[in-house]
Amino acid sequence: MTSHTHGSASRQTWAPPSRKPPLASRMLRATWRGLPAKRHDVGWEPGLPVPAADGSPLITDHYFPRAEGDFPTLLVRSPYGRSLPWSPMYGVLFAEQGFHVVLQSCRGTGGSGGTFDLWRNEVADGQATVSWLREQSWFNGTLGTVGPSYLAYVQWALAVDPPPELKAMVVQVGLHDPHALFHAQGALHLENALAVGVGMTYQHQGMAAFLRATLRLRRCLRDVITAQPLRGAYVPALGGDVPWLDDVMSHPDAKDAYWNGASLAAVAERLDVPTGLITGWHDALGDQTFEQYRRLREAGCETALLVGPWTHTSALQQGWPEVFAESLAWLRAHLYDDPSGLRPTRVRVHVGGEDDWRDIDDWPPATAVSSWFPTAQGHLTRQAPTESAPLTSFRYDPTDPTPSLGGPLLSRTAGPRDNSTLEIRDDVLTFTGPPLTEPVDVLGPVSARLSMSTDTGHADVFTRLCDVDTRGRSINICDGLGRIRTAEQAPSHITVPMRSTAHRFAVGHRIRWQISGGAHPRYARNPGTGESPVDATTFTPVRMTLHADSALMLATPARSFGLGPTGNG
Template sequence: MPSRTPDAVTGPVWVPPAGKPPLSSRMMRATWRGLPAKRHEVGWEPGLVVPAADGSPLITDHYFPRAQGDFPTLLVRSPYGRGLPWSPQYGLLFAEQGFHVVLQSCRGTGGSGGVFDLWRNETADGRATVSWLREQPWFNGTLGTVGPSYLGYVQWALALDPPPELKAMVVQVGLHDPYALFHADGALRLENVLAVGAGMTYQHQGMVPFLKATLRLQRRLRDVTAAQPLRGAYESALGGEVPWLDDVMTHPDAKDAYWRGASLAESAERLGVPTALITGWHDALVDQTFGQYDRLRRAGCETALLVGPWTHTSALQQGWPEVFAESLAWLRAHLCADPSGLRPTAVRVHINGENTWRDLDDWPPASAATSWYPAPDGHLTQRPPTESAPLTTFRYDPADPTPSLGGPLLSRTAGPRDNSVLEARDDVLTFTGPPLTEPVDILGPVSARLGISTDTGHADVFARLCDVDAQGRSVNVCDGLGRLRTTGSEPSQVTVEMSSTAHRFAAGHRIRWQISGGASPRYARNPGTGESPVDATTFTPVRVTVHTDSVLMLPSSSGLE
């Protein structure tokens, strides 16, 4: 452990160790462009042992500025290892800017002791790490947290009962509710489950094992998602059994005791620590971020929101200059008393379709809700129907499930895509409005209320908003899935929350509402029988009828009032 030596003028002085950051981290750092110039050379103290709540060793690396003076500390706790890209992206970059950075492997990962659990240990282990920090000679009592995805979850865990030293948080594309990551209205988010299974199992072992696992999953994805039953089929793709993965797949009810304590939504409901939130319009966790923002604002907590044109992964790649600048400005303002980098408004969003940024006072902004109705021959109109009646029908066959295409995923296939091939299928309905005479901005949450009847009584409904350009190219904007059970031929109402967007439909473009019976493998296919999709061995095609009283609801801020 580094020591302090007495100094007659300044008192005890910490003597930093001589180690440099890993060569691989320095090489990756040299490839980045558009980042602030470094302020300090960086030192590295690897392999520190921090006792967890039960005494298990949590392996920790310490990055620090090679300069005299007191610097605040950033705590970054990760289940994905401490190597690339975390070492350069968080350890090296933030230490260059004048922060001690404590990069720690969660228990059961990256050499740390104990057994990894998706949520049950993070609160206690975070508190134990802060207790350890208090004993370090370089810790000046000012603490912040930063990090993406599960590294956001551990921040919310610490914020359940925030230590007095915690002065700022930056949650990037962050998680607070594991249930919502794996399930939507009782439907299994299968692709997320498999991606998280591969990431949590292999990423902390290093880039090579993780890359091999990712490629193996891609090769075997079709076989896994088509298996009957689905239970256990992932083992060939992930290299063996993952016990917690079985658990999350087989507990589709959010009220099940299994999920007790998993959601950390309550952290934001009473938090007083200034918190910046960053997400992308096609991030698999974008709706969780909006929930975090809403709770923080209602709690009166100082907060900021940045939403870019990113997916879960591209926010930390192509979007990293913006994400890093936003994070650094927030941390300097609240840990270093330097607010010069803060923007004047609480919210900044990227307007897709226009490719510009817009500053807002709040999210969502005030808007006039507009309703669009499906009409015969695939038209979409603002004229409400005169009666409720069957409009059109499609057949969903789980043996040939409607494929997923783009959207908010964890994988590299996420984001906006040309939907032309998808919309040519017989099991995909489209309703398209007339060419717009002026630009239309849609800012806020999008939803659909559908009148549906089926012949089996069990179906999923996938609804998607698309932007159709003058050449007929249809690109997804936002979407969602709902699950319903119907009785006989009588229609039932199902509301599908289609996430939120900030999108400009240009003049000459058309608004399209896409409806289908699923999106595989993003969601596990509905067997059509009421059985669990994890255990079903019998799959029944479903005839789905859409009724005229269905409605697409758009939060229009211009052009449609």
Template sequence: MAARTHGPATTSTWAPPSGKPPLASRIMRATWRGLPAKRYDVGWEPGLRVPAADGGPLMTDHYFPRAEGDFPTLLVRSPYGRGLPWSPMYGVLFAEQGFHVVLQSCRGTGGSGGGFDLWRNEAADGRATVSWLREQPWFDGSLGTVGPSYLGYVQWALAADPPPELKAMVVQVGLHDPHALFHAHGALNLETALAVGTGMTYQHRGMAAFVKATLRLQRRLGEATTAQPLRGAHVAALGGEVPWLDEVMTHPDAEDVYWNGASLGEVAERHRVPTSLITGWHDALADQTFEQYDRLRRAGCETSVLVGPWTHTSALQQGWPEVFAESLAWLRAHLYGDPSGLRPTRVRVHVGGADVGGADEWRDMEDWPPAAVVGPWFATARKDLTRQAPADRAPLASFRYDPGDPTPSLGGPLLSRTAGSRDNRTLEARDDVLTFTGPPLTEPLDVLGPVSARLSVSTDTGHADVFTRLCDVDPQGRSVNVCDGLGRLRTDGQEASDVTVPMSQTAHRFAVGHRVRWQISGGAHPRFARNPGNGESPVDATAFAPVRITLHAGSALMLAAPADGAGPDTAANG
């Protein structure tokens, strides 16, 4: 693409309004450090009424550079309102870098007409908004999209039938499959569901309403997640009925007709719009980002991925300087024809554990996952981890999981402030948690790529969940979670059954003197709804049955280590 020039432009026929961005947005903008210097002063045109697909109004704010010339447009469609933090983060910051920014409230939110219906209206309303853009005198025909979380979903919805003007996308900690957000291998992502319900219901009403609702959920989280049955128990914690939340919680099967059209994963398989992806190792949507990247690569679409040491929310807080720089470079490259800000490789990942020596290590790679050798670390009856395969499938260890006193969740990929890496020692001291630990390492061990657990397990009721976690144990005994996953078991009495549990992906260095630990339990509550142990639906169960879970020899933690000669292309210590 040729570099853009600023000469006589379509904007010469447009008289920009004189309004400045909201004062609160300007104040927040002034507090950020580590961001590029602004190129332009910013103007603001609030309260535009853009026709939705059904003709109702979609309330929209327009941010723009105060300068002569053509500027590309960024479309940011959100169910979370148009105030803080979206106004400064997207409206102001991108406009001052030379973009028209159209910040719009999705149907039924932020003053827009109609009712919000999770995922069902975004494609049609996105296309209707592009039709409106074509009529604006300042629109020069070059369009990009950007945004996090559900703002990523609306980007994929527009890309399902992409308008010819769409030239670039930046999906930050983004969603493409609502079912996978709420359900994991048959288990309900309970805490995430309640957090999403709170955000979707209150954030578009303003920060005060959202903070009040978040505090109420924190106070009432216990009663909302331990009720028998769970169905309807969230009403008090969320301050009222949220009909769509009850529906998503009570439809666990991805093949249910309820979910028809919800997943947009296949869009990436035919995608041609250059797309940048950003996530964090403890992002609740990290697995969806890796799916998107894999599909885009197989489709031959130009893409890149940045993975930082972030949770879903910290990527937009502590990680914002890196996230904004990555997003801006991609948009400038594909909407301005200026690739100077792009990095030389399509993958950049932060390596956890590599900062033991005081350095913050990022690695640039040609692809993800890198070439690797996946090897098993076998559990033993002595609670060790060994590379030597067992000779039989004898029982190794067992524990009793009681849904009436469920194993608690601790850290990991959540939407709440409790997400991320945590010291697991208190959790691992419980009787319902097994740990298997390797010897102190005499040389660093890099784990790069997907992690999984290959389990041989039996139960006494036939119904159980198994939560499995990789931890890094330092010389002082502190055990920190790296990645994890949960699987739902259906076993045949005391007979051992084999099951593989995906545990997401990681880039982590286990330093010299550290040990690899494999943690196994029967759940992680309230992150996941409790398995009743009796075959009943976790949402409708009114009775529980404790279950004894037995691990058998042959069970192994599967770790991907770099193949010979497949080290990082570059390593940058920040």
């Protein structure tokens, strides 16, 4: 480990306090299985006031190994409080493994001074915290960062101007672009926006307050999502006004001045701090993680990627043993110069369908794009159409919107679900391939090339890849939403990204392509009039027509598809 002189004059005089971590944290720690054995007992210094950039106190807890010696420091900054689950997951577990852990509440949360303002203060406050660290007798000058979601955003904020002490980052199910969290192709991520509103407003007040607020939102959700207009409808459900939530919901354009400085995507383009990335196939921020990986690789930055069968929240629950082990190995490699825990390849992904992990050299791996085409009979075939005539149509009614089911949400309903009940609706098209005679692997980005016309000129289109098993269950794999803006009846040609996946369609299974006019309340319903979904009070049904030159595009290894001579369904 690199030797530093920070605080060396007084390090020998620092006497660690005798206080143990909170009882609730120790009790939760005792319930976890499959984690590495602890190396050290843990001490705790709670409630330290760290001056922010403007002097406001940022309340900070310090966890540390109760042992002699130099230990590197991990900085964990959070707007969600410093108690459960952050105290045991980050404070206790990493201190047990030989790290000082500085767990800090962002300004305006968890007792810290100032006012919380989504993303605007994190660059300056992160730098101020590092300045404070340099004055601590126990800080040896070797610093890492770790954390999920917004706790990842603050890592990117620190990396805008990385301090020389910063030697490693671990970004778990991480955010770098707030706009993309709330909007997609002009559509509002309504359900996720409400979930973020509850989390940001209540979680730092403690688990009891957060649970009450979550249950209240659940009870009031239908009233919120069906309100006309949508603006302000969340207030009873969230227990009051949340000004920043109003702002993010009403600014759908990423180029709006409101979003200036929000996206930290460009940080990865010039970073040379080794950065480990972790996400799940159904993580609401999965696309952002893949973008981070691409930018880091293009910049030549040392990076690694782990993708599990997780949602945003299950990565930190069912997936925690793998996530913690991956994070710990990365931090030990770069803060202790101990690479023994690193895996041999840069990328490890969980492959759905075969329920196994694969180590691969890079992401996406070398694949070919295979196109699958819809037919008027509802089949999915490899045979390209000979014309672009209208194929089939459906009517989308925003007063009875197509419901969302599973997928990359922040709620408990996220992840893979059986879509069979959804697919019997009149406003959902499905195109299904024949039973496979050989497995088909999809490894990489999935997209839809759509040729569609509408009778109003204003519509959204939701497109999803599903795996139909031998029992007829249709399980969602990945999906995406696009916005159609055309002259009436004229076809619109758009490509809709449907995220990335690693999935094996087994022998006997069928590939299904699902198309509809929305997924509510995951996305705010399109009113069909061109009005903002936040302010619309008039809703117009729209007739949507799919043309034959549309295609589902899958990243697949160059291999036989086991479909017979034409692949017709």
